[in-house]
Amino acid sequence: MSYWLLKSEPSSFSIDDLAKRPAKRDSWDGVRNYQARNYLRDMRRGDLAFFYHSSAKQTGIAGIVKIVAEAYPDPTAFDPGNHHYDPKSDPSRPVWYMVDVKLERRLRRLVLLAELKARRELADMILLKPGNRLSVMPVAEKHWRAILQMERAASPE
DNA sequence: GCCAACGTTGGC
DNA sequence: GCCAACGTTGGC
Numbered sequence: 001m002s003y004w005l006l007k008s009e010p011s012s013f014s015i016d017d018l019a020k021r022p023a024k025r026d027s028w029d030g031v032r033n034y035q036a037r038n039y040l041r042d043m044r045r046g047d048l049a050f051f052y053h054s055s056a057k058q059t060g061i062a063g064i065v066k067i068v069a070e071a072y073p074d075p076t077a078f079d080p081g082n083h084h085y086d087p088k089s090d091p092s093r094p095v096w097y098m099v100d101v102k103l104e105r106r107l108r109r110l111v112l113l114a115e116l117k118a119r120r121e122l123a124d125m126i127l128l129k130p131g132n133r134l135s136v137m138p139v140a141e142k143h144w145r146a147i148l149q150m151e152r153a154a155s156p157e
Numbered sequence: 158g159c160c161a162a163c164g165t166t167g168g169c
Numbered sequence: 170g171c172c173a174a175c176g177t178t179g180g181c
Contacts, residue, residue: 007166007167009166009167054166054167054168055166055167055168059167059168059169113168133165133166133167135166
């Protein structure tokens with residue numbers, strides 16, 4: 001069982017959007033970075049991932065999703081009309097993959113990026129590494145636990 | 158294989 | 170909207 005973090009811009013897909021899907025479940029499509037794809041392929045059913053809101057008024061961790069289907073070819077890469085179309089990928093030799101996720105729960109509150117940055121024990125999180133732009137990344141168990149503790153604590157003012 | 162140009166990401 | 174960091178592309 002592993003832990004992960006998935007980034008999404010809430011203006012395109014937010015945790016509220018996921019909550020409205022049938023069975024609160026959807027595919028995590030559109031990943032077009034090789035390292036992120038490799039992490040997607042490492043995910044196993046039952047793994048948990050933080051749902052991170054990027055490029056928003058408030059950036060931070062909004063909730064937890066469970067991996068409910070392991071990586072399979074991302075059909076949006078095959079569709080010339082799709083924003084994420086990639087001619088390098090075709091059904092006989094797919095390049096891009098996606099997993100299915102299900103909303104486990106929202107966090108009690110948004111745990112802000114600024115809070116994560118302020119915690120010394122999270123200093124070596126991939127998310128916080130300077131210049132990091134990965135949209136899919138692993139999360140160490142100690143970091144996962146620390147963030148859940150932060151959720152329980154009051155929001156700093 | 159090098160590397161400049163370009164596009165994207167994402168915080169601020 | 171700005172811009173730094175990074176990844177990708179394509180000419181050579």
